[in-house]
Amino acid sequence: MMNSKPKYQLTDKDFKQINRRSLFGFQLGWNYERMQNSGYLYTILPQLRKIYGDDSPELKEMLKTHMQFFNTSNFFNTIVTGIDLAVEENEGIEGKDTVTSLKVGLMGPFAAIGDSIFASLVPTIFGALAASMAAQGNPIGIIIWVVASLLICIFRWKQLHFAYDKGVSLVTDMRDSLNALTDSATVLGVFMVGALVATMVNIKFAWVPQIGKVTMNVQNNLDMIIPKLLPAAVVAFVYWLLGKKGMTSTKAILIVLVLCVVLGGLGVIAKV
Numbered sequence: 001m002m003n004s005k006p007k008y009q010l011t012d013k014d015f016k017q018i019n020r021r022s023l024f025g026f027q028l029g030w031n032y033e034r035m036q037n038s039g040y041l042y043t044i045l046p047q048l049r050k051i052y053g054d055d056s057p058e059l060k061e062m063l064k065t066h067m068q069f070f071n072t073s074n075f076f077n078t079i080v081t082g083i084d085l086a087v088e089e090n091e092g093i094e095g096k097d098t099v100t101s102l103k104v105g106l107m108g109p110f111a112a113i114g115d116s117i118f119a120s121l122v123p124t125i126f127g128a129l130a131a132s133m134a135a136q137g138n139p140i141g142i143i144i145w146v147v148a149s150l151l152i153c154i155f156r157w158k159q160l161h162f163a164y165d166k167g168v169s170l171v172t173d174m175r176d177s178l179n180a181l182t183d184s185a186t187v188l189g190v191f192m193v194g195a196l197v198a199t200m201v202n203i204k205f206a207w208v209p210q211i212g213k214v215t216m217n218v219q220n221n222l223d224m225i226i227p228k229l230l231p232a233a234v235v236a237f238v239y240w241l242l243g244k245k246g247m248t249s250t251k252a253i254l255i256v257l258v259l260c261v262v263l264g265g266l267g268v269i270a271k272v
Helices: 013-024 037-052 059-068 077-135 140-166 168-172 175-200 218-223 229-242 249-265
Strands: 203-205 270-271
Touching: 013 037, 013 077, 013 140, 037 059, 037 077, 059 077, 077 140, 077 175, 175 229, 203 218, 203 229, 218 229, 229 249, 249 270
Parallel strands: none
Antiparallel strands: 203 270
């Protein structure tokens, strides 16, 4: 008969171990079939052994449960982990359905929030600052980037204990705030991407066709219609390439490089 109520209580040592495994090993087992399932299990495996006991039926059952499909943001995965462990520590095997529902319900929203803020917004802002300063020979840019990365790691480290303390109530208490944060981050991220396209993609039409005695400046005409139209078209072309089957970012970069060299050599385009 399964012992449904475990007696083990997680300690600070457990939280440190989980955070270390999350920071350095969460993505190591990524696969196309179930994505982050093995990384998630690896992160909490020592704690599951302590909660259920080695070779126990409960442990085997929960191992099977955690090997199901899971995929969320690397920057918020320990929030799911903290809530999960709070449930398992108190409910044991009886909380299996709750844990499964929590993981399925939370991985999508947290993936959206994490990708919007930490995979798009933060790298866009701090990466642009660092790149701009580096282009001017200012070493402060790399310092800003390193500090931002360290702060993100600290944030990831602290959220585990916070989620564990709050438990399931975190989901209902922060639901509206998380939705608003996701929407705001998405809008700001789109805005920043648009601003970066206009400022960082420095390309223009160099082609100036002459019809009889009339010279037509293509770039000036485009600027009167939509300024920065060519940089936007280049970015749209890259997105279109990446949507093609079998296309990778490396192939897309090579295609853009070849086109730029050829068109630049023919005098069609030039650097601003």
